[in-house]
Amino acid sequence: MRFMMLMIPKGYEQAAPGTMPDPKAVAAMMKYNESLQRAGVLLALDGLHPPSEGTRVSFSGGKPKVTDGPFPEAKEVIGGYWMIQVKSKEEAIEWASRCPASDNEVIEIRQVHEMSEFPPEVQQAAAGLRGTGKQ
Amino acid sequence: MTAATELHRSDTQKAIEAVWRIESARLIAGLARMVRDIGLAEELAQDALVAALEQWPESGVPRNPGAWLMTAAKHRAIDVLRRNRRLARKHQEIGYQLEAEQKAVPDFETSMDDPVGDDLLRLIFTACHPVLSAEARVALTLRMLGGLTTAEIARAFLVGEPTIAQRIVRAKRSLSEAAVPFEIPRGPGLAARLSSVLEVIYLIFNEGYSATAGEDWMRPALCEDALRLGRILEELVPREPEVHGLVALMEIQASRSRARIGPSGQPILLLDQNRALWDQLLIRRGLAALARSEEITATPGPYALQAAIAACHARARTADETDWARIAGLYAELVRLAPSPVVELNRAVAIAMAHGPAAGLELVDALRSEGSLENYHLLPSVRGDFLFKLGRLDEAREEFERAASLTRNSRERDLLLDRAQKSRS
Numbered sequence: 104m105r106f107m108m109l110m111i112p113k114g115y116e117q118a119a120p121g122t123m124p125d126p127k128a129v130a131a132m133m134k135y136n137e138s139l140q141r142a143g144v145l146l147a148l149d150g151l152h153p154p155s156e157g158t159r160v161s162f163s164g165g166k167p168k169v170t171d172g173p174f175p176e177a178k179e180v181i182g183g184y185w186m187i188q189v190k191s192k193e194e195a196i197e198w199a200s201r202c203p204a205s206d207n208e209v210i211e212i213r214q215v216h217e218m219s220e221f222p223p224e225v226q227q228a229a230a231g232l233r234g235t236g237k238q
Numbered sequence: 239m240t241a242a243t244e245l246h247r248s249d250t251q252k253a254i255e256a257v258w259r260i261e262s263a264r265l266i267a268g269l270a271r272m273v274r275d276i277g278l279a280e281e282l283a284q285d286a287l288v289a290a291l292e293q294w295p296e297s298g299v300p301r302n303p304g305a306w307l308m309t310a311a312k313h314r315a316i317d318v319l320r321r322n323r324r325l326a327r328k329h330q331e332i333g334y335q336l337e338a339e340q341k342a343v344p345d346f347e348t349s350m351d352d353p354v355g356d357d358l359l360r361l362i363f364t365a366c367h368p369v370l371s372a373e374a375r376v377a378l379t380l381r382m383l384g385g386l387t388t389a390e391i392a393r394a395f396l397v398g399e400p401t402i403a404q405r406i407v408r409a410k411r412s413l414s415e416a417a418v419p420f421e422i423p424r425g426p427g428l429a430a431r432l433s434s435v436l437e438v439i440y441l442i443f444n445e446g447y448s449a450t451a452g453e454d455w456m457r458p459a460l461c462e463d464a465l466r467l468g469r470i471l472e473e474l475v476p477r478e479p480e481v482h483g484l485v486a487l488m489e490i491q492a493s494r495s496r497a498r499i500g501p502s503g504q505p506i507l508l509l510d511q512n513r514a515l516w517d518q519l520l521i522r523r524g525l526a527a528l529a530r531s532e533e534i535t536a537t538p539g540p541y542a543l544q545a546a547i548a549a550c551h552a553r554a555r556t557a558d559e560t561d562w563a564r565i566a567g568l569y570a571e572l573v574r575l576a577p578s579p580v581v582e583l584n585r586a587v588a589i590a591m592a593h594g595p596a597a598g599l600e601l602v603d604a605l606r607s608e609g610s611l612e613n614y615h616l617l618p619s620v621r622g623d624f625l626f627k628l629g630r631l632d633e634a635r636e637e638f639e640r641a642a643s644l645t646r647n648s649r650e651r652d653l654l655l656d657r658a659q660k661s662r663s
Contacts, residue, residue, distance in 0.1 A: 104462075140469075140473060141470065141473045143465070143470040146519060146520075147519060186519070188466070189259075190259050190459075191255070191256055193255065193256035194256040194260065196256065197253065197260060218496040218515070219458075223501040229515065
């Protein structure tokens with residue numbers, strides 16, 4: 104099963120555009136990432152630019168509305184993620200616990216939906232996403 | 239005990255299982271280097287696990303659970319070696335060596351840090367040693383390197399727990415009887431030993447990918463176990479092109495998992511799959527692994543060739559865009575490298591797609607007269623498909639019915655009987 108570990112650094116919601124991570128923290132994080140890789144559990148990972156450089160598209164009233172960051176109402180924002188493949192949620196928790204995160208950081212662990220979990224009608228709807236497959 | 243503490247206990251137990259999953263291979267590998275016997279090493283690791291199960295619910299999971307388990311196992315090793323008079327001087331020496339080692343390096347984490355990769359590699363090569371049957375290698379590898387319990391392995395292979403337990407016990411005994419050294423093979427023997435390791439990993443993957451028996455067409459957990467082992471091996475021996483080739487092959491095949499099973503569990507064949515459901519993350523990983531393999535060598539081995547074939551499918555946006563001529567060429571290379579009637583059968587399929595069913599039928603008929611695939615359900619299944627496309631429906635129906643009678647997988651049987659039904663003119 105797959106889990107996404109979402110890194111939520113407190114304060115990142117207000118970080119200025121162009122904010123770069125601290126080299127020391129990056130070095131420690133690289134070691135951690137390597138340990139995930141060596142254990143064969145890491146599928147993907149990425150770090151994200153601060154929300155002050157981001158844009159939100161909202162759909163109130165059925166119409167897309169574009170708002171540039173920063174977003175004053177956001178209390179928590181995502182700074183990056185890891186996608187891992189493990190045997191259980193507990194294993195994901197164990198891996199997250201080993202992260203050399205700092206005081207202001209939180210990791211949220213979320214399981215990725217598998218197709219097989221969906222009821223047949225949802226699977227049908229997903230399979231209806233044809234067009235690229237052979238008819 | 240209150241419900242809350244009971245809940246807490248079971249949470250801790252699950253946490254311990256997770257730690258075990260992560261740490262057990264390194265633990266067993268490190269211990270095996272010291273005691274030179276993977277059976278004993280595994281028992282010591284198990285003892286440490288039992289100690290953790292007793293103590294952690296009270297004390298909480300320690301900050302560095304791997305180091306805790308290693309320390310506990312080492313203490314246990316010294317106890318066992320001291321007490322057990324039957325063990326000869328050789329073991330006594332190891333006991334002294336262990337004590338000296340513990341005094342010299344109190345920080346187990348650093349002592350474990352460096353040679354860990356080599357220990358793991360030794361463990362993989364030992365568990366996959368050719369003196370063992372393929373079945374035994376698979377069981378031992380899942381147990382020692384995958385961190386699976388005997389019960390989990392039994393469930394994965396749809397056999398009783400005692401069968402797997404016996405298999406593991408016998409495998410360990412065979413290893414000590416054959417005095418298999420705990421080492422990384424070097425020189426000319428390495429290639430054969432590595433191919434034995436790759437074979438085990440791919441066997442595990444395939445049992446998950448197209449279950450040979452039972453109700454389910456796929457058992458994804460086994461695929462994931464195999465992929466995890468393959469990815470670990472890639473990190474341990476990054477200069478071996480076939481390791482990357484195997485990982486590439488498994489990643490790309492696994493990328494189709496979602497698309498190859500219909501909502502009611504029926505298998506969907508590659509060309510009928512909805513490619514929008516293919517997992518692009520795994521495809522990307524697979525293509526990257528294939529590129530790593532191709533960077534190391536210009537003469538791909540059997541796994542890299544199979545991965546290259548899988549990559550042809552992965553790169554085609556629609557089934558019609560598939561480069562069948564290239565696939566047929568890759569199969570021809572594969573036949574040269576590792577001649578096998580199954581590969582020849584696949585080549586026939588590619589040739590039929592590139593040059594029409596009559597060309598494919600010619601090859602299949604040659605295979606049929608050879609007789610080596612007599613009881614292999616895919617031969618009549620493929621032949622039936624060619625005949626169907628040529629409009630020879632009665633013959634096609636017979637072949638599909640014959641294929642259905644040969645397969646052991648019930649889902650596949652349904653699919654074949656359905657095709658037989660559709661061949662009624």
